[in-house]
Amino acid sequence: RMSHIVYKKSELPYAYGALEPYVDEATMKIHADVDRASKLNILLKTLASHDVKFEEKPVDWLLQNLDTVPEEHRVALRNNAGAWYNHDLFWKMMQPASEGNKPHSKVSHALDEAFGSFNDFKQNFHAISTGIYGSGWSWLCVDPKTKQLVIRGTPNQDNPLSDGYTPILGLDVWEHAYFLKYHYQRGDYVNNWFHVVNWGFVEQLYEQATK
Amino acid sequence: GKMYRGAGGRLLRSIARNGGRKGAATRSFGTKLSGSRLASIGVTGAVFAAGSALAATLLYSQLNDDNTVVAYAEEAPAFSLPALPYAKNALEPFISQETLNFHYEKHHRGYIVKLNQLTAGTAHQKKSVEELLQSEKSGKIFNLAAQIYNHTFYWNSMKPNGGASQPPAKLLEAINSSFGSFENFQKQFNEAAVNHFGSGWAWLVQDPKTKKLEIMQTHDAGCPLNDGKVPLLTCDVWEHAYYIDYRNDRASYVNSWWKVVNYDFAASQMK
Numbered sequence: 001r002m003s004h005i006v007y008k009k010s011e012l013p014y015a016y017g018a019l020e021p022y023v024d025e026a027t028m029k030i031h032a033d034v035d036r037a038s039k040l041n042i043l044l045k046t047l048a049s050h051d052v053k054f055e056e057k058p059v060d061w062l063l064q065n066l067d068t069v070p071e072e073h074r075v076a077l078r079n080n081a082g083a084w085y086n087h088d089l090f091w092k093m094m095q096p097a098s099e100g101n102k103p104h105s106k107v108s109h110a111l112d113e114a115f116g117s118f119n120d121f122k123q124n125f126h127a128i129s130t131g132i133y134g135s136g137w138s139w140l141c142v143d144p145k146t147k148q149l150v151i152r153g154t155p156n157q158d159n160p161l162s163d164g165y166t167p168i169l170g171l172d173v174w175e176h177a178y179f180l181k182y183h184y185q186r187g188d189y190v191n192n193w194f195h196v197v198n199w200g201f202v203e204q205l206y207e208q209a210t211k
Numbered sequence: 212g213k214m215y216r217g218a219g220g221r222l223l224r225s226i227a228r229n230g231g232r233k234g235a236a237t238r239s240f241g242t243k244l245s246g247s248r249l250a251s252i253g254v255t256g257a258v259f260a261a262g263s264a265l266a267a268t269l270l271y272s273q274l275n276d277d278n279t280v281v282a283y284a285e286e287a288p289a290f291s292l293p294a295l296p297y298a299k300n301a302l303e304p305f306i307s308q309e310t311l312n313f314h315y316e317k318h319h320r321g322y323i324v325k326l327n328q329l330t331a332g333t334a335h336q337k338k339s340v341e342e343l344l345q346s347e348k349s350g351k352i353f354n355l356a357a358q359i360y361n362h363t364f365y366w367n368s369m370k371p372n373g374g375a376s377q378p379p380a381k382l383l384e385a386i387n388s389s390f391g392s393f394e395n396f397q398k399q400f401n402e403a404a405v406n407h408f409g410s411g412w413a414w415l416v417q418d419p420k421t422k423k424l425e426i427m428q429t430h431d432a433g434c435p436l437n438d439g440k441v442p443l444l445t446c447d448v449w450e451h452a453y454y455i456d457y458r459n460d461r462a463s464y465v466n467s468w469w470k471v472v473n474y475d476f477a478a479s480q481m482k
Contacts, residue, residue, distance in 0.1 A: 030458050030459055038459070079408050133354060133431055133432075134409055134410035134411075134430070134431035134432075134449070135409035135410045135450075136409075155409070156408055156409040157408075157409075174409075174450065175410075175449065175450035175451050175454060176450045176454060176459055179450060179451060179454045179455075180454070180455075183313055183317060183451075184313070184317050184318055184321065184451065
């Protein structure tokens with residue numbers, strides 16, 4: 001039963017205000033605190049209410065294999081496991097801003113190959129992030145077939161794993177992620193967010209995805 | 212004399228005489244003149260596409276001593292933002308002035324500006340917002356037209372202290388016969404509004420054939436007009452509608468929405 005899967009409250013690797021001025025403390029307090037607890041609770045309730053036996057599968061396996069979930073449970077799992085997992089990744093994919101923060105060697109090389117340059121990558125990522133209508137996420141992913149980097153948007157709390165892509169960097173573009181500081185100016189939020197990307201973690205994920 | 216130049220206005224220089232009739236040359240601010248009438252007082256220029264009947268707002272005209280007229284006109288935008296039915300602080304303490312300011316002035320007005328830009332010079336500008344959202348059904352223009360319609364409907368679905376009034380009899384009858392009870396209607400509406408995942412809207416609608424009332428959820432910019440339903444009430448559950456006042460507590464926001472719900476408006480929409 002679901003007690004075999006350990007869904008625990010995600011760690012926030014830094015203080016709420018550590019991403020200022022790019023991601024504001026007030027947003028982080030709600031997003032990283034209330035949301036972490038409530039998303040975990042919703043996920044646990046969902047799993048309990050659907051009473052599906054998952055044996056000992058981790059959440060990323062679940063998201064890659066949604067078609068093995070009975071149809072009547074699939075949407076709730078996609079939404080709530082996705083919400084929990086996306087955010088679990090998101091906190092780790094950010095870090096306090098620092099001088100000279102940029103992609104590490106392997107990712108840097110892969111970005112140049114896929115997009116031409118780091119700036120071209122940022123422009124593409126910005127375009128996709130601002131182009132997502134309503135609620136969703138934008139992701140830098142490894143295409144498992146070509147091993148190339150691609151940018152993909154997902155609606156709601158969908159994760160690229162469900163489409164067969166491995167995310168190495170993600171950005172929450174639900175309004176709650178930026179509304180308090182940026183209001184409707186999602187583009188400004190995206191531009192500022194580049195300052196707080198944890199390229200070290202991205203490099204780790206890239207290495208795992210391209211083994 | 213002083214030449215007034217309105218925002219976006221263009222100088223249209225008349226070379227025709229107007230027969231010395233001062234009264235004919237003087238127009239008040241904001242008077243709409245058709246392209247053909249502008250032409251008749253000798254106003255020509257880049258504003259006119261060949262053969263078009265251009266609606267324009269004459270901002271200012273001046274009769275010169277030599278009886279020439281100088282006129283400043285601004286093309287009337289195809290889509291305009293309807294006025295908010297109440298003051299921005301009128302829904303307090305349930306929905307704050309700050310929220311209405313952002314929601315109306317930035318989001319709603321922003322859609323209007325973008326739709327005018329995107330449809331400039333196209334036949335789309337001849338359509339109403341309702342016609343546009345029903346003909347497009349998806350894509351950028353649909354999203355803008357539908358959000359314009361949905362937000363106007365949302366403002367009208369509320370009024371100061373609306374929830375304190377009893378629903379008009381015909382609405383109450385329809386609610387009772389369609390849902391069994393008012394409580395059941397409220398429960399179902401709340402479920403739709405609170406549980407809708409992501410951005411969207413909760414609606415009370417009427418089926419025009421059966422006359423029965425139903426609850427609907429639409430995602431993103433979705434509009435029940437495209438499902439052949441008659442909207443009666445809507446609650447915006449995009450996060451921008453409630454985040455300032457309620458943060459992520461959508462349930463409390465929906466509770467507050469009931470305090471300002473406009474039953475008279477809903478009844479007026481029934482077929």
